[in-house]
Amino acid sequence: MPEMSKMKKPDVKVVLLGDMNVGKTSLLHRYTERKFKDTISTVGGAFYLKQWGPYNISIWDTAGREQFHGLGSMYCRGAAAVILTYDVTNWQSLAELEERFLSLTDTANHDCIYAVVGNKADLTDPKAQLSRDSDVAPEDRTECEEDRTEPEVLSACPTPPASPASLSGVMLHKQVAPEDAAAFYGRILRYKGLDEKSSLPAEKMCFETSAKTGYNVDALFEALFDLVLPSILRKRNENQESPTVDLEECRGTSSKRSRTSCC
Template identity: 85%
Template sequence: MPDVSKMKKPDVKVVLLGDMNVGKTSLLHRYMDRKFKETISTIGGAFFLKQWGPYNISIWDTAGREQFHGLGSMYCRGAAAVILTYDVTNWQSLAELEERFLSLTDTALQDCIYALVGNKADLTDQQAQLAQDPDGQPQDQTESRDRTDTLLSACPTPPDSPASLSGVHKQVTREDAVALYGRILHYKGLDEKSSLPADKMCFETSAKTGFNVDAMFETLFDLVLPSILRKRNENQRSPTVDLEEYREVGSKRSRSGCC
């Protein structure tokens, strides 16, 4: 967590949403601290401030527990990007995004960007298990994605996918995520042809190995730059009032009007 006394004003907000135990906090710690923390439960919400070039991006982590569900819309207020996170080994975690969490994004910006992120890919994908290089930087998932696209087909119910080396079954395919992304656009009243394509906004990651984590966050940061620039331009055009100057003028007027 940043030191509030030294914290700079954020230029834009990014929010992580998703059910408990999908790894939202672990993803954030992997990206910000370059570490993996396996068992972390967020109470209410927490945030990090990321310096992205000359810009400051606040990344909000929200609790997935039912008792904190109502806070989600508050954290999403004014968000420029929302990361909808699920567990690739848990079909229900994908369904919960549509059933419980999508409506919370109604308070986000009208042009908010949405990304679908399937975490825990290391449990089902061999490349994700070995993705971290000696320098701690995750490798790109393009080759794995192409390979997966040729092997898996979309299915409306949890698939019976082969077990990975860890013995865990993959219950959510990339096609399932792409289908949900299309429904999100429909819910938001957005045209798929003029919106960001699903193949750019659907990711599979591993907070444990770092697989695709940097690529996911940094893709979003690049995409929210127009929102940052627009906000800064609006702030420059907005009239401001110097309260100290106003007090001094008011004080002089009061003294000059005395008998």
């Protein structure tokens, strides 16, 4: 087990916010484990550490239940990016972001980046259903092909079979249009007192994803990681300018000086 002093600390923090059952945990599992999992509601919050090139990024998954609402501002403290997540088939889940969750971001960094993400796009968009193999790693895909005994199976190996609605070709009604998400993003900028002209445009910060099929999940996280890179570099420069003091080393130096002065 590595010593605590040698363990790497996260360079920046990314936080997921949103109502319960919008798929925040499933999005994280899809990105970090390359597969879809049926999950239970998150209690409080959960922490994931992602190695992104030479950098370490902590990703915080938060609970959407009302009883854990007060913890959200604590998890957002010092965040470099916040992913505000809703369900494209549930208009209320978008409304909840503005009514309950946006104020929790007051503790985030002043230059925090905000992404508005509509999950469960596979239920409304045929294009999102067809991305089932897109985010599966090549080695996983090879293993799946070797284990597959029935060529007509529709889903990729790590991803469970599609829902009956998806298999039958019946699409659910999309209650939140991309224009609605873009309008909400504009209200986020105004709430934060940011100039819309100098801020990142809505078309770059609004995503529709599917944790089930992997549609746009990589694009979401990789885009955010690229955008928080300046924060990472600035934080590292600040740490170099103000290095942590090693108390043990100071004690050793102090004792040596004391002995020298006594002789």
